[in-house]
Every structure is written in structure tokens, then in C-alpha cells.
Amino acid sequence: MRLHPALKRWESVLALLLIAEILLFGAINPVFLQPSMLLYATSDFIHIGITALALTLVIITGGIDLSLGSVMGLSAITLGILWVDGVDIWGAAVAALAVGTLGGVFNAVAIHLSKVNPLVITLGTGFLYGGAALVLSGLAGATGYEGISNFDPAFVNLANLQVVGLPLPFALFLALTVGFMALLHRTRFGRYVYLIGQNPRAAAYAGTPVFRTLVVAYALTSLMAALSGLILASYFGSARSDFGTTALMPAITAVVLGGTSIYGGSGTILGTALAALLVGYLQTGLQLVGVSSHVSSALSGGLLVIVVALRSLSEMGRVWFQHRRVLRNVAAE
């Protein structure tokens, strides 16, 4: 039996897994199948999805960004500080996004200048931005993890706003998914991203603007992280410096589960988006069934290990079968 090529794609497997997961939780607890439940549950994890979309670009270039969690906290705190100082909430939001973008540009410049592994550089800038967020909140007197609250009601209501029947953060996620798909799969910039991930040296010799492409990829990741920080601030009604600390690992999980190679060079936005939903709904579903949130995070960790190990095993199996077929053909001659 030959499968249709579209069904062989990793994204189809993810989509099937997602449907199976929703049906399974629905069978245990019918509340889970209500559309409003399915839609509003996304608000708990959609910030991870939004960040993961942009992180896909960085990982395809063969890099990684460990500082995005810190950027989330930094942008939320920037918003809070400016709001406390009497800046208009929308002006403060724009400033917070700008700070986030600058962080991304700095990441790319530092990586380019030092020629050091992105993992190490963003580990350092992660400390730097997280530290900056702590210092800012400390100087503002919001020490510890109390945070800054009492935002403009218009801003706090934003996270619960409806757009064509969808909660705003989820609608934003869908729009960004389409946007990033167009950017990565339909533009010259997108092809450069893949080329750099496949072979940076060949990309440089071919005249690809490597530095510029990296700056844009890292800046977009930080921008999306900053946006996620604002979404969280709006959703919780307060800004804290430790917002993003738990978001980094799930975001990387979503990208890798979505089929992007951690070594760079391959991956799709759709895969990341589906994987983000898959992991997010797994957490929500397990909590609804009565499993504590900590155990559910263990299960999503387990899911990552199993899926990646199975993919690796199937790859090893494929190579083995290929070798055997070649050997048999040789023996037959």
C-alpha cells in the first residue's frame, strides 16, 4: 500500500495526534470538547506558541536563543515601569516591544562579532536581560515576585477581547502562523534562512547576506518573546520579571517536536504551530482530567523524549533497510 505523499509528512502525523488527543480527553471529560473550552484554554499556553513560531527561524539557521524567557520578563517589566512613571500604556507597550527587538539585535551582533556558539552567547545575554529585568523591578520597588499591577483596564481587557469569535491572543497566534509561513516558505529571506542552516560557509560564498538574515531572525524571535510578555501581562493583569522562566523549555520543545532539526537546515512553521497546540492541549487536558500541572509537564517532557527517540529510531531503521537492500542486490549480481 502506498500512502499519499501529504500523509507521509510529519505535520500530518502531528495533526492526527492533535485530533486523537482532543478526542481522547473529550471521551474522558466531555467538557473538553466544548468549543469555548477549547478556544479559551489556549490563553494559558499560547504565548509559548507565539514565541516558538519565531524561534523556528533561529533554529533553522542552526542557532538557538536561550534568552527569550528573560526577554519576556524584561518586556513585561519595561511596560510596568513606564506605566508607573506615567507613560501612556500604548506608548509603554511599543517601548517594551522595542526593548525586546533591541535585545535580539544585540544577540545577533554578539554572535557575529565573537563567532562563538549561539547557545553560549544567548546563555550570557539571558543572564543579562533577566538580570536587567530584576534590577528594573528592584529599582521600582517591586522586589521579589509581587510585580507591578493596576494597569489601564483597556490593556487588561485586551487578552479577553474577541476577534471573529476567537480570543485575541489565539487570533494573533493564527495570524502570526500565516505570516511566518509566508515569510519562511515564500520569500527570499526564508530561503536564506534554510541555506544558512544547511551550510553557513556555502551561504557566505554564495553572497547570502548572512549577518543581515541572522539579525532579522534573532530580532523577530526577541520581538515575539516581548509580545508574549505583554500578552502575559495583559492576561494576568500584572507584570513580573520572572514571567518567561518557565516558557523557554516548552518553546524549544514545540519547535523540536514540530520537526525542526536542532542542527538547523530543515523545519516548518506549520509543524511548530501544531506541536505548540499539541503540547498545550496535553497540559490543559491532563489538568482537566485531574492530573496536577507538574505531573503533566513531566508527561510533556516524556512525550518529547519518546517522539524524538522514535523519529531517530525510524531514521536508523530506514538506513539499515536501505543498506540491506543494496547488499542483497549486490549479492544477487
Next chain:
Amino acid sequence: MIIRFLQRHREASVALIIVFLFAILGLVDRSYLSFDTVLLVYGNSLILFVLAIGATMVMATHGLDVSVGSIMGLAAVVAGLLMNAGWGIPASIGVALLIGLLCGLFNGALVSLLNVSAIVATLGTLGLYRGLVHLLSGGAWIEGLPENFKALTKAGSLGLSPVAWLVLVLLIVAHLCLRYTAFGRAMFAVGDNREGARLIGIRVNEVQIAAYGLNGLLSALAGVIFASQIGFIPNTAGTGMEMRAIASSVLGGVSLLGGTGTVLGAALGAYFMTSIDSILVLLRLEAYWNDIIAGAILLVVLITDGKIREAVDHHLRYQKYRKFIDPQAAGQHADAAKAAARPLNTTLETSEARK
């Protein structure tokens, strides 16, 4: 000359920074500048020392383990539960260390046998082990640990606690092992060139799994030390330690690309990370300045190091090809050689000037 020395001995540059930190402290208040301060910082960095040894081994094999924080928590919870259930202290610690070893071996098997990339595999087990922590502890803190257990980290002979002496011995043994034994060199060989290591007869998979296993064992030890130091075990025990451990090792000159680094360097890195903490407290600065200072210094060290390495590479290439581009040596083809050499020479001059 100095740059060459610092390049060859990465530990020295970290040591210099530490001396510099203490000098600042001395300028502010002479009375702080004592052996007691050095010991105080040493006592505070025990956990990071132990983790840095493990991180050095794993990174030497071109790996990475981000699950160490969760292994720490798991080992601490296991030890705590067993002690509260009436087990003896050595037996409880033994079981906790065994659990850590198993966790590490599982990481190693994923990376080495199943060919999963190190960061992805350990990212998954980071969540997995943390979930086990919550399952075992039932979400509650573990309190009421035996006094004898807490006494393990109370100051004893010569101002050092029993555990502090143990860590000191561990550091020396690990440093010597990694530098002078066949097993230690094998780890670096695997990290430098996996296929090459296999061809000269190193059991690549076994070495890799052993590195992860030992790292798990050491993380469990760090968890036990943590429990003994603070006297109770929260569910979040060890979170975020993986980044500190990796940062310490990187600062001390262990390369994430495998094949280089020393335990001494990683230990100095760990000492530095902790000394910022302690010195801020002594300078009466708020503790929230810690991460930003650590991050800034880490970045400065990394970027300068990258630049120096680039310059040294240029210099080596220049030495290698000098006879081809030196007009005297090139004889009658001097003009052609000079013309050809111009682009290379200019890059060399700029890199020399930078030094």
C-alpha cells in the same frame, strides 16, 4: 606574550577576574579581605563546584546536559523521603546517588545509542525528572531532616565542613583523572573527533554514556548537599542550576564544541559565579544586581576570548604560508607574490593591531 599565556591557560583569566573582584572588595573595606571571605565563598559554591565537574565531563564529549537541576531535585527528594521514613543517613544518600546515576545513564543512552541530540534529549528529561519530583513529594515540602544530616555541611575542622573537604578531594581527583588517565583523555578524544576516537580503539558509546552517568551521579550529590545546607527540600530544588553550571564551565574555558577544558577552569568559573553573589552582599548592594553583572562579565569574557582565538588563528595561518608570501623567499616571483599577498597581509595587520 601575556595574551599567548592567557590563551594557553584559560583558567588564568578567570583567576585574574576573581582577584580583581576581591580587590574591589578590599578597596571598599579592608577588613573583608581575609581568608574567611575566601572560605565563605568556597562554602557557598560547593553545589556549583560539583555540578561544574559533571558539566565539564559531558561538555568534553561534545554533549550538554540541561537536566541536572531536575536530577538534583529528584535526588534531594529521594534522600529526604527515605531519611524521614527512618532509613539511615548513608543508606538514603546511597540510594539518592544511585537514582542520579540511573538518570544520567538514561540521558547518556538517549544521546549515544538513540542518536538524539544532547540538548533535545536532556530537555525532555528535564521535564520528566522534575515531574517525578512532584509525584514523589506529593507537591509538599519535605521538612524535619535529621540533625546529623544537616551537620554534614556545618563548619568543622579548619573552618571547612565535612562535605567541603569531600568536594575539595573530588575537585582534585576529577582534575587529575580528566587530565592524566586514559578514561579522561578518551572523553576529550570523543568530543574532539568522534569518528577518529572510534578508529583509534576508544569505545565511543561507552565513554559517552559513562560521562553522562557520572554527571548524573554528581548532580545527585549536589542535590544531597543542597538538602543538607538549607535543611528542607522544596519542590523547586535545583531549578535553573543547569544554566549556572554550564555558564561556570564555559567561563572557565570548557568548550561547548567538545575536546577542550579543565576541571580547574570550570571550578574557578563556579567560584566566580558564587563570589559575585557573596561580594554583592558584603558590599551591601541589593542581590538583584547579581545576574546582570554575571551576564555582562560572561559576555565580555566570551567575546574577547572569541576575538583572541580568531587573531591566533590568523597568526598561525600566517606562519604556515609565510614562505609563500614573503617577497625574499619568493625570489624572482617577488612582484607576483607581493601582489597576491596584499589582501592577506592587510587582514593580518589589523588582527595584529587589535592585539
